[in-house]
Amino acid sequence: MxxxxxxxxxxxxxxxxxxxxxxxxxxxxxxxxxxxxxxxxxxxxxxxxxxxxxxxxxxxxxxxxxxxxxxxxxxxxxxxxxxxxxxxxxxxxxxxxxxxxxxxxxxxxxxxxxxxxxxxxxxxxxxxxxxxxxxxxxxxxxxxxxxxxxxxxxRPQNYLLAHAWSLAAFLLEWLQDIPAVHRAEVTGPTRRWVPYLPGLDLLVAFTGSREDLLAALLGHPLLEEGEVHGNSTLTLRDAEGFPVTVHVVAPAAFGTAWVATTGSPEHWARLQALAREQGLSLTPHGLGPAGEEGPLAEEEAVYQALGLAWIPPELRENRGEIELARRDALPALLPWEAWRADLHTHTQWSDGTLSIRDLVAAAWKRGLRVLAITDHSQAQRVANGLSPQRWLAQHQEVQRVRDEWQGRMLILHGAEVDILPDGSLDFPDELLERMDLVVASPHMNLKQDAEAATARMVRAASHPLVDIVGHPRGKMWPRRAGLPLDVDALIRAALANDTALEVNSNPYRLDLGEEDLRRAAQAGALVSINTDAHHVSDFAHHVFGVALARRAWLSPELVVNAWQPETLLGWLRRRRGRG
DNA sequence: GCCGTTTTCGGCCCGACTGTTTTCAGTCG
Structure with a gap:
């Protein structure tokens, strides 16, 4: 796009x-x-x-x-x-x-x-x-x-994962057309979907000279400078100084090199130790008895040779995944394609760029089957937040678009209502009751102390008309750490009220964060992964939310966006006593 | 620097907070 x-x-x-x-x-x-x-x-x-x-x-x-x-x-x-x-x-x-x-x-x-x-x-x-x-x-x-x-x-890891992936897509396409490139893939922390990272790593199976590869890469409009670094890497930067490391490998050794460069370093070290226990030596160039390592072109073959199931990159952090792979007992992860519902989006009625009609069409084209329209509430003046009167007018318009779609798409009408500093909501209950779904989010007064912030968010999560707590910390990378929440207290409140906590997939937010989400996953709280879309292209951000869920080992059944539409509707109706 | 069936010139989104002031500029959302 x-x-x-x-x-x-x-x-x-x-x-x-x-x-x-x-x-x-x-x-x-x-x-x-x-x-x-x-x-x-x-x-x-x-x-x-x-x-x-x-x-x-x-x-x-x-x-x-x-x-x-x-x-x-x-x-x-x-x-x-x-x-x-x-x-x-x-x-x-x-x-x-x-x-x-x-x-x-x-x-x-x-x-x-x-x-x-x-x-x-x-x-x-x-x-x-x-x-x-x-x-x-x-x-x-x-x-x-x-x-x-x-x-x-x-902060050693200074760059945005989304930047790495976007650059990767362009560079991989570019690399395909370079003669002598046999294969090119994303590797390193980008492939593991680490949210903030030191740069993009690519692995390229290449049979020409490093200088030729460098020259070909520098022909790309997004890359500005670069040099050959040692005998197997190139280091480059884009116009914003974003670092790109290209690891060059012989085609036959692609598999071992891919495992080695993907990391994490701890995961790789653990694999090497496992190999040693089996009397083998594992290096980026091959696997076998020491001194006689043979190249492996495919990653699966590396894991297989060590007696392991293939491990998805998002799990390669040495958090017990190798032992589980040994017993063929890796956790079920949220499938990438399971995200079929976006429950937090904006239109021109507040600060989005699309009409309701265009947003629905774009969502359909993206493969979504459930879409919630959730424009800002009145306190968000900068964002042209809706007054109750304007929400009611919008409701008429949503109804018209709904009629046009005649049930092919489940269109929910709600709002992203502001959580005010004391934890009360920016719309009266009478209005919230009319909504299909309510996302409640903090936007202002984000410098509260932990006590006030936690009380605020727990109160909002406990409100019977709040279905999803949106970007609970209100953090914005890299400038704003957000509310210093006691996340466990928020998770308890969500569990007690059957409320879902949002993973906001906007790459600058990723809120809840990874560690928060891990805690929520262990506690068994419901989670909602949303894009907070303001543009058509924002729907693509869902992958960052899904990736975070995978990295946090979140059970797929806890993700409300992966439910069948009827199940989702049932949850919403039950919550507001309409079941 | 852009834009216009209300304008080819005079608009362009605004309010709260904060630290620095002694009436307000700069930052942020």
Whole structure:
């Protein structure tokens, strides 16, 4: 759906917007770049098609100036305006924006008054007490920034899994067309679906020279720099500095290399120990008696030779999976294709981009058979949240669309109602009672202490008209850790009230998080995996939620989205006493 | 920088919170 060239352009427009913001440009100009980036990233056709047909300015948000920049990029791979901008505003300033509390205006001030250009010069200035001398900065800000900086540095795994997968899809397609590439696959933490990771790893069976492979990869519009590293790896980066490691292997040894590079390191070490117990030696290049390791081209053969069932990558964390594979007793995981219901989505009625009609059609096309329309409640002013009156008007519209679909798709009408700071809800019960389904989520006051946050969420989860607690922590990677919840208390409340806890599949949220979900899974709480879709392309995010469920060893029967529509309806009706 | 059967110029989404102030700018959602 997304195209590499659109994404490459969108990222450059985003970067222009960031740099303009630090420079202090006209806010509406900046917004125009951001809007264009957003639209390009979600454009269903490659922008090259518009270019060839001379229709660039037909793309909403693209006028003469942006069309010109798109043309320059497509013709030369460069945008001179961006290059001039980067000479003027050091791009290293952009990493400062990652720190919570530092926006473009403060970054500009630090740069102009203290000459701060990156994280290390900021740290130095903070430690020397120079930052608090700047007007607008004080002791509290100094302390907060030092903490944020330490936090930022402590986070070794800095990148988003979704970014890795999206890049992987483009690069694998690209690799297919390179002669002498026999096979190419995703490997490493990306393949294990680790939510936050140090970069993308690919495994490539290749018989040519490393330099040729590197040159071919650098021809891709999303990759900017790279080098040959040792005799079996290439390291590259995309325009945002996202690291890509390409492991190169002989085709015959693909199987052992794939197991080795997929990891985890602990899982691999345990496999090697198991091999030793059997008098064998397991290396990335083969398996057999020490010194006579033979290559294995298929991964299944590696596990089989060790007397194990093949282990899905999401389980390879050395949490007991090897012992279970030995007894052929691996847990049943939620099948990838079992997710057939999205119970948390948005339309143009609040901050979504699609009409109800288009959202339903897009969901159907995606293979969904149940869709809940859950726009924001009134407290979400930024998101154009619905008043009770507007919800009722929307209800009429949902009814019309429902009639058009005549039961082919189960369309539920509910809302994502705000959980207010005290745990009460942003809509009156009389309105909630009319809904097919209620998702209740926290959006504001996310800096409560653990006691207040837990009381708030437990109260919401215990409300008889709340079916699903949406993104319970309200976290937003990487800037916001979210509510410091006692998750076990929330899980107990959910169990006591037959309420489902959401795994929000938005890659920036993944909330509940993995450890939370593991606890919920052990307690046997119901879970709802939803995309929180605002765009058509957001439906694709469900894989991150499903992956998290698999990594948490969640029993498939606890996932309400995997139930038959009748079962789901039965649960909802029973909960609100309509059963 | 974009956009227009209310405008080709003057709009473009806004409110709460916080730390820094002494009346408000910047950040965030």
């Amino acid at each position: 997304t195209h590499a060239i659109n994404l490459a352009l969108a990222r450059r427009f985003e970067r222009i917007a960031d740099l303009l913001e630090i420079r202090g440009d006209e806010p509406y100009k900046i917004r125009a770049y951001r809007r264009a980036a957003e639209i390009l990233a979600h454009l269903p056709e490659p922008v090259t098609r518009y270019y060839e047909e001379g229709r660039l300015q037909e793309i909403p948000g693209i006028g003469a100036a942006l069309a010109r920049k798109i043309e320059q990029f497509l013709e030369t791979g460069r945008i001179p305006f961006l290059e001039r901008l980067q000479k003027e505003v050091p791009p290293t300033l952009l990493e400062l924006l990652q720190l919570p509390g530092l926006g473009p205006s403060k970054v500009r001030k630090l740069w102009k008054t203290l000459g701060i250009r990156d994280l290390s010069s900021l740290e130095q200035a903070l430690k020397e007490g120079r930052v608090r001398q700047v007007p607008g900065f004080g002791a509290k800000t100094e302390e907060r920034l030092l903490r944020a900086l330490a936090e930022y540095r402590r």
